[in-house]
Amino acid sequence: MERFFKIHPKDNVVVALTDLNKNDKVTVDGKELELAADVPVKHKFTLVPMKEGDTVYMYGVPVGKVVVSLSAGSMLTTENTRHVAAPYQIGRQEYKYEQPAVDKFATRTFQGFHRKDGQVGTGNYWLFVPLVFCQNRNLKVLQEALETGLGFRKENPYKLLVRELAGKFRGTDREAENIIETPKIFPNIDGIKFLVHEGGCGGTRQDAQLLVNLLAGYIRHPNVAGATVLSLGCQHAQMSMLEEALGRGGEELGKPLLFFEQQKYPSEHVMLEEIIQATFDGLKEANKNSRQPASLSKLTLGLECGGSDGFSGISANPLIGVVTDRINALKGKSILSEFPELCGVEQDLIDRCVRREAAEKFVRLMENYEARAHEVGSGFDMNPSPGNIRDGLITDAIKSAGAATKGGRSPVADVLDYGEYTTKEGLSLLCTPGNDVESTTGLAGSGANIILFSTGLGTPTGNPICPVVKISSNSMLPRKMKDIIDFDAGRLFSGGLSQEVLADELIELIIAVASGEKQTCAQKLQQDDFIPWKRGISL
Structure with a gap:
């Protein structure tokens, strides 16, 4: 194995690939130098003497300045080196690029989920999207009911351990009973996911819009088969903002989208029951999609x-x-x-x-x-x-x-x-x-x-x-x-x-x-x- 690695011809430091010791001799670009200090693996050492203010180059670009004089073979540290970045300007030069050869993968495919808008997913998930943090409790209730009831989450192994320890503490000294898990009833759905977050209200309107744009991206995502959106009704991140971000409420996406606003319901219980029924129907529709061959261009x-x-x-x-x-x-x-x-x-x-x-x-x-x-x-x-x-x-x-x-x-x-x-x-x-x-x-x-x-x-x-x-x-x-x-x-x-x-x-x-x-x-x-x-x- 090599002992060091020089990244770019212009560099005046190299990376140690193994622990190096003070007084070790190494040859870089045909020149021998003696290390002035121990250099641990992954750290950098100088190839030439450097005086205070000299620029350190890696990858062919400036990455720092030394703040004290260093002999060749010295290790860079936070004590002797400070960050510096190269200046930049627009329109300096034309970029020339030659594509790599990709013949061996030109006809390769992956098995993905094709969407109406032309995207292809590497998964097929149903998504629960809260527009505001005060829907997180409802998400927790829905997650417990749907994931375990529909076979999307395995029994937590740590629960079994806790039950076993509790049994021993009670003096029964018996192992935890085996739990029979619910079989997965929607084989083409990879999971139900819940985007718990702490935003949507109480922050700036700009933060609310940024959150809505992000959530719209998740709903539009090719790995998402459909989504259930929960709102309170009075928060900054309004349902209308999400519909605008999706474009006409997302109809062109060709996936089931369900919207629920809690302040329009007489009780939380009524809303949650309706959510579960509608989501179950949406899952039945999403389950009809199956993996089909797709070009690597869809990645x-x-x-x-x-x-x-x-x-x-x-x-x-x-x-x-x-x-x-x-x-x-x-x-x-x-x-x-x-x-x-x-x-x-x-x-x-x-x-x-x-x-x-x-x-x-x-x-x-x-x-x-x-x-x-x-x-x-x-x-x-x-x-x-x-x-x-x-x-x-x-x-x-x-x-x-x-x-x-x-x-x-x-x-x-x-x-x-x-x-x-x-x-x-x-x-x-x-x-x-x-x-x-x-x-x-x-x-x-x-x-x-x-x-x-x-x-x-x-x-x-x-x-x-x-x-x-x-x-x-x-x-x-x-x-x-x-x-x-x-x-x-x-x-x-x-x-x-x-x-x-x-x-x-x-x-x-x-x-x-x-x-x-x-x-x-x-x-x-x-x-x-x-x-x-x-x-x-x-x-």
Whole structure:
């Protein structure tokens, strides 16, 4: 195994692939240097002497400045390096791009659910959508009744353990009785999902509109077979706003949509009974749809990273970028999120925008976002988490340059604000925070029907309606947290596999998950995370 990795010819630092010791000698680009300090795996060390104020380059772009003089072979730390991002401007140069060869996947298909509007789902879910948080209790009652009664949720194994412990405490010393689970009666429905949230009222009207746009995206989503919408009646997020966001109440979607407003009913009991009856009828209709072959052009990949480490930007993220370029070349779609983690690579993304209007929108969203961060005493430079820093991502620009590789090298077809739905073939940029769940919530709301999520430290994040494929940046993580990792990209270094081979494997996994042949770890754990982003700052 190699001991270090240089990402770009212009770089003046490299990444340690294993623990290195002070006075170890390494040869980089034909030149030998002696390490001035111990360098833990995933951290970076300098290739040349650097004086105070010198710029640190990774991925060929500025990612920091040193604040003290460093000898060659010194490790970068938060004490000797500060974040810096390259300046950018619109219209600097024309972008040239050569699509990857995709012949081996040109005729491949997945088994999906075809919708009236031309989209194809990788799942078939019924959705319960509250327009305001005061419907959450009703959702809880409905969830308990519908999921267990219709066979969509397995018996909680921890309940059995508690019963066993209670029996022993009572002195009966008997094991918990076996529970006979209700068989699933709608075989073509993958589940009933409940979008519990804390918004819809009490915030700004802008937050209410943002929430409504997001919920409309979930209802429009190809993985959704139909939806039951609950409203109180007096909140900011009005039913009429949702109908407007869907367009004529969503009739063109060709899926059952049921609307209930509590203040129009004489009692909660009456409303809930009517909801259950109407939803049951809707499920019978949705169950008539079954999986049929679909071109890979019907895939929309959401691109996310969380719990990143020093390997994320050299293994998992670039691998996702290769797969992204292939799906885009097959006329599919992809969505790159997390605007705080694009800080420092703005110029590259601006140059890749196919329309000036898209570049201008990207700059406007980035600058408005960062301005709001500064208003509350923060900034993109504060984005790296303690876990990121501990594993070698010591500046936001280092983290961003690696995170952006998930978007491959495809031209940028469109730029979307949070809650906007993707419509253009190819790569879109979506303004989300770096917070994992707020971002994945936004990706699904913008139409991603499968999410590729890289991680180096491990995170169990999932989504109610969209499969989330967890891709580890290193091979230690799948052994340590095997119940949350779906794919090991660390084999690029630990197993000596090429990026080409790993990309082929990952696409095969995507096809299997999209076809319902394989569940992701997050699906098995029933990890249904849903947190809408409010316009307050969340980095």
